[in-house]
Amino acid sequence: MTAGAKTSPEQAPIHVLWINAGLSCDGDSVALTAATQPSVEEIALGALPGLPNVAVHWPLIDFECGPQGGADDFLEWFRKADRGELEPFVLVVEGSIPNEEVSGEGYWCGFGNDPATQQPITTNEWIDRLAPKALAVLAAGTCATYGGIHAMAGNPTGAMGVPDYLGWDWKSKAGLPIVCVPGCPIQPDNLAETITYLLYQASGQAPMIPLDEALRPTWLFGRTVHEGCDRAGYYEQGDFAEEYGSEKCIVKLGCWGPVVKCNVPKRGWMDGIGGCPNVGGICIGCTMPGFPDKFMPFMDEPPGGKLSTTVVGPYGAAVRSLRKITGKTLDKEPKWRHRAAELTTGYQGSQR
Ligand code: SF4
Ligand code: SF4
Incomplete structure (x- = not known):
């Protein structure tokens, strides 16, 4: 058998x-x-x-x-x-x-x-x-x-x-x-x-x-690596890693994630854990018909990446500073939570 x-x-x-x-x-x-x-x-x-x-x-x-x-x-x-x-x-x-x-x-x-x-x-x-x-x-x-x-x-x-x-x-x-x-x-x-x-x-x-x-x-x-990547937030803010070991987006180290169709970052590797860029490995496009020749040399910033990171740079920097302001506001409690004698929550009293 x-x-x-x-x-x-x-x-x-x-x-x-x-x-x-x-x-x-x-x-x-x-x-x-x-x-x-x-x-x-x-x-x-x-x-x-x-x-x-x-x-x-x-x-x-x-x-x-x-x-x-x-x-x-x-x-x-x-x-x-x-x-x-x-x-x-x-x-x-x-x-x-x-x-x-x-x-x-x-x-x-x-x-x-x-x-x-x-x-x-x-x-x-x-x-x-x-x-x-x-x-x-x-x-x-x-x-x-x-x-x-x-x-x-x-x-x-x-x-x-x-x-x-x-x-x-x-x-x-x-x-x-x-x-x-x-x-x-x-x-x-x-x-x-x-x-x-x-x-x-x-x-x-x-x-x-x-x-x-x-x-x-x-x-x-059906989706790109980038769309499911744990580091996509850094990309959006134009925050790029300059060396391995960083938690930031690794596109400048050679990641092809924005144009590669693969669900590995979303799915993880084993039992939901791991998944190339999620754990610091650049995506080298291994699920693509053009692999490996069209993705080489692996450790250089992809040609399209140079353009998109240049474009996203100023936008990302602006988003980053605006988010800092918003983040500071959201990191504080609303002002009506206090021990003063006056109720300032906006309560209008009973409708009956
Ligand atoms: S590490 Fe790669 S896949 Fe992840 S956000 Fe950066 S460019 Fe996209
Ligand atoms: S290197 Fe291969 S398995 Fe890893 S994210 Fe890229 S296409 Fe997917």
């Missing part, structure tokens, strides 16, 4: 086939173990109301790790799906997809061997085989969504994201576009929540997942 499959299912489980054999550091898998809304355990064990029976085939938690052809051969689930014997399943891809057209005699990345030839099966070949049979394809993390670090200028692999590989207009056999949850790594709950959404949708309990033009769930990526 695999992780999460219930012992006496009344319905066929929805399988989650997770390939983390793209070009990646496995950071998204590691991050997901910290999810709490919901947790991996709640998804895998079907502990949420109405969640369909789920069987998760994910290297990080799967205990089927026996030899090829044995009773607990992890890859056999993927072969079954390839043979059309596993219905339905959601395919999760972690890591960027290399261009095997340019790999010469070798290959860039693979996932298990072909039993017939004992030769590696490339990750690309698995995607070619499984994507057309999947209910949905979920790209987890910035490498899988848009290419990420591996797809930087000058890379030798020609790495790309799943939408670049399958096509941005690609649709699953159930009519779903590729679902992208970027982040380097992903915010744990963003991925856990999206997996849960897809499972509810697959079982007819949720409408079509709403996605933006970069195929990200709109409710997670």
Whole structure:
């Protein structure tokens, strides 16, 4: 039995086939173990109301790790799906997809061997085989969504994201576009929540997942980092940190928050705690298709930032001094609270 499959299912489980054999550091898998809304355990064990029976085939938690052809051969689930014997399943891809057209005699990345030839099966070949049979394809993390670090200028692999590989207009056999949850790594709950959404949708309990033009769930990526940042009040007042360790806005240290779509400062990192700029780390735009090249060099003030901080400077200084005056007034009690014999609250006496 695999992780999460219930012992006496009344319905066929929805399988989650997770390939983390793209070009990646496995950071998204590691991050997901910290999810709490919901947790991996709640998804895998079907502990949420109405969640369909789920069987998760994910290297990080799967205990089927026996030899090829044995009773607990992890890859056999993927072969079954390839043979059309596993219905339905959601395919999760972690890591960027290399261009095997340019790999010469070798290959860039693979996932298990072909039993017939004992030769590696490339990750690309698995995607070619499984994507057309999947209910949905979920790209987890910035490498899988848009290419990420591996797809930087000058890379030798020609790495790309799943939408670049399958096509941005690609649709699953159930009519779903590729679902992208970027982040380097992903915010744990963003991925856990999206997996849960897809499972509810697959079982007819949720409408079509709403996605933006970069195929990200709109409710997670519809706002900028800046809009949810704990330091936004400092920005508005033109109060900028000159060095790390300050509690002020860190835009002059390189924060791209005003133009990056990400909910991490609002949601926190683990269990509501942390979240890049909230805890002093500049936002480097890791959820964006242009990451990393368009956000480099990371430690410089963003070009747009220079203009906006210059503009906000005098306005912010004026707001700051006006707020000081208002703050002083609000910091004092109203004058009618006293022990003098006269009542000065404005009381007009009984109306009767
Ligand atoms: S730290 Fe970044 S996200 Fe936060 S207020 Fe400043 S510029 Fe905006
Ligand atoms: S706040 Fe910026 S750096 Fe942090 S996760 Fe979001 S996009 Fe990435």
